[in-house]
Amino acid sequence: MDRMHCGCVSNSYWIPGLAFPDWAYKAESSPGSRQIQLWHFILELLQKEEFRHVIAWQQGEYGEFVIKDPDEVARLWGRRKCKPQMNYDKLSRALRYYYNKRILHKTKGKRFTYRFNFSKLIFVNYPMWDIRYPPPAVLGNSMCHTAALPPGVHREVLHNTILAHKLLADQLACRRLLQSPIDYDSSTNKKALGVGRHSIMPTSCFPGACCNFRSSGHLYLPGLSSQPSTELPLHPSRSLCSPTQVLPGTTEWQLCASRLIHQSQVLMSLEERIQSHRGAQGRATGGHLLNPYLGHRTMSSEDHLHALTSPSTMKPDPESQFRASGDKNTFQEPAEPPKICLGHDVSAKLYPPPDTEHMNLSSKAWLLKPA
DNA sequence: TCCGGAAGTT
DNA sequence: AACTTCCGGA
Numbered sequence: 001m002d003r004m005h006c007g008c009v010s011n012s013y014w015i016p017g018l019a020f021p022d023w024a025y026k027a028e029s030s031p032g033s034r035q036i037q038l039w040h041f042i043l044e045l046l047q048k049e050e051f052r053h054v055i056a057w058q059q060g061e062y063g064e065f066v067i068k069d070p071d072e073v074a075r076l077w078g079r080r081k082c083k084p085q086m087n088y089d090k091l092s093r094a095l096r097y098y099y100n101k102r103i104l105h106k107t108k109g110k111r112f113t114y115r116f117n118f119s120k121l122i123f124v125n126y127p128m129w130d131i132r133y134p135p136p137a138v139l140g141n142s143m144c145h146t147a148a149l150p151p152g153v154h155r156e157v158l159h160n161t162i163l164a165h166k167l168l169a170d171q172l173a174c175r176r177l178l179q180s181p182i183d184y185d186s187s188t189n190k191k192a193l194g195v196g197r198h199s200i201m202p203t204s205c206f207p208g209a210c211c212n213f214r215s216s217g218h219l220y221l222p223g224l225s226s227q228p229s230t231e232l233p234l235h236p237s238r239s240l241c242s243p244t245q246v247l248p249g250t251t252e253w254q255l256c257a258s259r260l261i262h263q264s265q266v267l268m269s270l271e272e273r274i275q276s277h278r279g280a281q282g283r284a285t286g287g288h289l290l291n292p293y294l295g296h297r298t299m300s301s302e303d304h305l306h307a308l309t310s311p312s313t314m315k316p317d318p319e320s321q322f323r324a325s326g327d328k329n330t331f332q333e334p335a336e337p338p339k340i341c342l343g344h345d346v347s348a349k350l351y352p353p354p355d356t357e358h359m360n361l362s363s364k365a366w367l368l369k370p371a
Numbered sequence: 372t373c374c375g376g377a378a379g380t381t
Numbered sequence: 382a383a384c385t386t387c388c389g390g391a
Contacts, residue, residue: 035383035384037383083384090385090386093374093386094383096374096375097375106373108373111373
């Protein structure tokens with residue numbers, strides 16, 4: 001690599017075992033190729049115990065981190081990029097460029113504190129996985145398996161990232177939906193739908209993924225928990241679809257990852273669109289919400305509450321299926337194909353986030369438990 | 372401290 | 382494109 005002359009470390013595998021292999025970097029054909037990006041570097045530091053005194057996850061705040069020693073972080077970044085004049089002023093300018101990209105947010109009022117938007121990052125990392133299909137890894141075929149998992153990716157980390165992301169996305173989606181009802185018209189603002197190829201597209205439900213979170217091993221949630229996932233407060237009905245067709249050789253995590261990526265992409269679209277339409281909040285028509293999952297179908301507030309207070313139907317039970325067939329409050333298939341078609345497993349994802357206790361019916365907002 | 376514009380660099 | 386450098390303003 002051309003930076004060797006200035007004593008910089010190679011950008012790939014510079015610390016063995018890190019979760020950022022070559023594929024996560026820019027394509028070799030692009031200008032400035034294979035150059036580490038700042039958010040990558042920040043995550044690298046955050047992963048290493050030895051930098052805990054310099055930069056660390058904020059306990060109890062998902063994705064939030066504190067730069068404890070700004071000068072040292074800037075020095076490390078400058079060393080990595082061969083920019084000896086780097087300082088925190090410049091580094092923080094680079095971080096501020098991430099605000100618009102929604103990779104990072106500033107935690108206002110807290111010095112040197114930022115928050116990662118993992119729901120964005122996960123898709124920066126997995127652009128090759130189409131929303132309509134699970135990654136080929138779940139096919140269990142050893143050839144596909146090799147092709148689908150980019151070389152060097154740590155499955156444990158991927159697994160954890162996806163799980164962590166999903167938990168975050170669930171809460172975000174639920175909270176924002178309820179706190180910011182949106183009057184959304186997909187025909188009048190196509191730009192808002194645009195999150196590249198991960199945007200709103202017809203989806204198909206991948207059959208056979210069976211994922212019980214409680215049995216999926218250890219989950220490290222940055223800034224939230226280093227406990228095994230068995231400690232996480234999960235909704236009792238949150239095991240996913242029952243297995244119908246699991247191909248031999250498919251591991252549980254692969255199935256889980258497949259489904260979660262699939263669902264997370266949908267959730268990301270939702271989140272993006274909610275954020276894009278923040279400005280339209282005040283114009284929301286009273287009484288009816290446009291279902292952000294389904295784009296063009298309206299849903300009354302009561303429908304919404306019903307969806308939210310119903311148990312998860314990710315593992316559809318006969319009772320809920322029966323209820324759905326005769327209940328006008330549940331979604332009906334429209335005459336024309338919906339612009340956004342989700343499997344029932346995804347649309348059934350609405351349930352109170354684990355840290356909520358009460359629901360204010362008039363404001364449709366979840367009231368958070370006091371800390 | 373933090374923000375974001377503007378211009379420059381690779 | 383992704384910063385780096387500089388800087389005026391809050």
